[in-house]
Amino acid sequence: MRCHDVATVLLESSPPWAPEIRVHLEGCEDCRALARGHASASGLRLPQPPPLAPVPREAVLREVRRRKVRRRIAAGAVASCCVGLLTWLSGPGAPSPEPHDFQEEHAEVFEPGTVPHPELGLRRAEGADDVDLDSLARLVREERGSLSWLVTEVRGYSRRDVVARDDTYKPFGTMAAWLRPPDSRALETPPFRTAVLSFDSQESLP
Amino acid sequence: MKGTVILEEPGNPARAAAAWDFDALLEAEQAVLLRLARRLVWDGEEARDLVQASLADAYEKRHSLKDAKAGPAWLRRILVSRAMGHLRRRRVWNVLREALDWGTPLALSPEEQFVGAEKWRALGHAVRALPAQQSTAFTLRYLEGLELDSIAEAMGIGRGTVRIHLYRALKKLKAEQALEGDSP
Structure with a gap:
């Protein structure tokens, strides 16, 4: 028999050993030491210490309640951390897109000679070609500053993206979406844009 | 506590009955668990703490015990699992204590005399x-x-x-x- 097999038999049984085990033990010092250790451990006679006082049922229930409280506190802390992280990521501290210039964004509307967008339903004002082009162009040049100012002003009061990025609403973070004024797309409605384009196209004429 | 268990689940007599059985199991096995815990950790106070924690574990999972005959082995498994974790932590702590030369870990309690x-x-x-x-x-x-x-x-x-x-x-x-x- 191999030492491995003998060790298996020794640990799973007790003396007296089988003859083949005894034969192996006579010739193997390691296995003999293991057999002695096993026999000693099996024959341990430990003194009996006095019994411990039982754990009261109330103590067990108290421990259960403590664990529930600890779990709730941990869950609350984790939830608070998640909410705080989300608020921080989406709040005023988060990078916001640069405010853009409306006139620059819609440059094609203000540039001379721009063709109205048919997909937007825009068209040139009727009778625009019949007016005195020189005087109209001069008028447009004079009025352009005030018209641009008006566009910016109206947009500042009505466009939701500008309002949402307004400094007044920054402390509210994502809540600004609920706090801002009602959406208004007045500047993008066909009559308004048609009028703007009419003035603009006349300006580009010689 | 038995009354408490019943009050916790007034609408479910089967589960309340299971809780009753669990209470009886705890009463019957607690002495065995305390003796085993003491032999596992070789300290009376630690053994009591270990048994209390194990019983709390068992109480929380009491409805997962389907067969009452498996109760003693189930409780023993919970206790042994807890004790092994405790022994691992204590071993690390003892290594640190010896490395820092903090001397004898614990004084003998009256129960150890x-x-x-x-x-x-x-x-x-x-x-x-x-x-x-x-x-x-x-x-x-x-x-x-x-x-x-x-x-x-x-x-x-x-x-x-x-x-x-x-x-x-x-x-x-x-x-x-x-x-x-x-x-x-």
Whole structure:
């Protein structure tokens, strides 16, 4: 028999050993030491210490309640951390897109000679070609500053993206979406844009 | 507490009955659990804390016990699992304590003063020095007298692994002469 097999038999049984085990033990010092250790451990006679006082049922229930409280506190802390992280990521501290210039964004509307967008339903004002082009162009040049100012002003009061990025609403973070004024797309409605384009196209004429 | 258990689940008599059985099981097994815990950690106070934590574990999972006959083995498995975690942590702590030279870890409690306490403490000191799995396997096999299958089930490992832990534990204890004088 191999030492491995003998060790298996020794640990799973007790003396007296089988003859083949005894034969192996006579010739193997390691296995003999293991057999002695096993026999000693099996024959341990430990003194009996006095019994411990039982754990009261109330103590067990108290421990259960403590664990529930600890779990709730941990869950609350984790939830608070998640909410705080989300608020921080989406709040005023988060990078916001640069405010853009409306006139620059819609440059094609203000540039001379721009063709109205048919997909937007825009068209040139009727009778625009019949007016005195020189005087109209001069008028447009004079009025352009005030018209641009008006566009910016109206947009500042009505466009939701500008309002949402307004400094007044920054402390509210994502809540600004609920706090801002009602959406208004007045500047993008066909009559308004048609009028703007009419003035603009006349300006580009010689 | 029995009344408390019933009040917790007024609409479910079956679960309340299971809780009743669980209470009876706790009453019947607590002395055995305390003795086993004491032999696993070799300290009365730690053993009581361990049993309390294990009973709390068992109370929280009491409805997962389907067969009342498996109750004692179920409780033993919970206790052994807790004890092994405790022994691992204590082993790390003892290594730190020795490295920092903080001296004797704990003073003896009044419960540790009894006839033959010297021999008890000598063996306990040697077994405590073993890794958690080896000391647990040794205690369950030679001090509690469990079969290898029961030890494997309580420790959540294979029968062959239990044999390996026992083999190593015996070699170390024999080398430290902790088992001297007990040969029949």
